[in-house]
Amino acid sequence: MNRTVTPVAVSCHFCNESQITPSETMSVMVNKTDYTFTYAFTCIYCDEVVCKPLHDHCYQILRPITPTYYLDVPAEMLEEHSGPPISHDDVLEFHRQVWSLA
Numbered sequence: 001m002n003r004t005v006t007p008v009a010v011s012c013h014f015c016n017e018s019q020i021t022p023s024e025t026m027s028v029m030v031n032k033t034d035y036t037f038t039y040a041f042t043c044i045y046c047d048e049v050v051c052k053p054l055h056d057h058c059y060q061i062l063r064p065i066t067p068t069y070y071l072d073v074p075a076e077m078l079e080e081h082s083g084p085p086i087s088h089d090d091v092l093e094f095h096r097q098v099w100s101l102a
């Protein structure tokens, strides 16, 4: 399928730079569980992969010009979580406990 390449203005939340990205280098993801949308691109300044929520009306614009992926989200992502985020210390402690069992 030939897709028209359209320049899209995006901004990176890692380095705060704005850029024009060809639509074919972006990705749109559709969560098949709740039909929410996200888009992703790789920042040309810091090389980070930026992933942001995509509003419905923007999805309608990007969908025909951007590769789109329909995702089955693992059930764990839909669980409600509480407590503080996992820290590096938590990961190190988990690693220590797992290897002490070996």
Ligand SMILES: [Zn+2]
Pocket: 012, 013, 014, 015, 016, 017, 043, 044, 045, 046, 047, 048
């Ligand atoms: Zn960046």
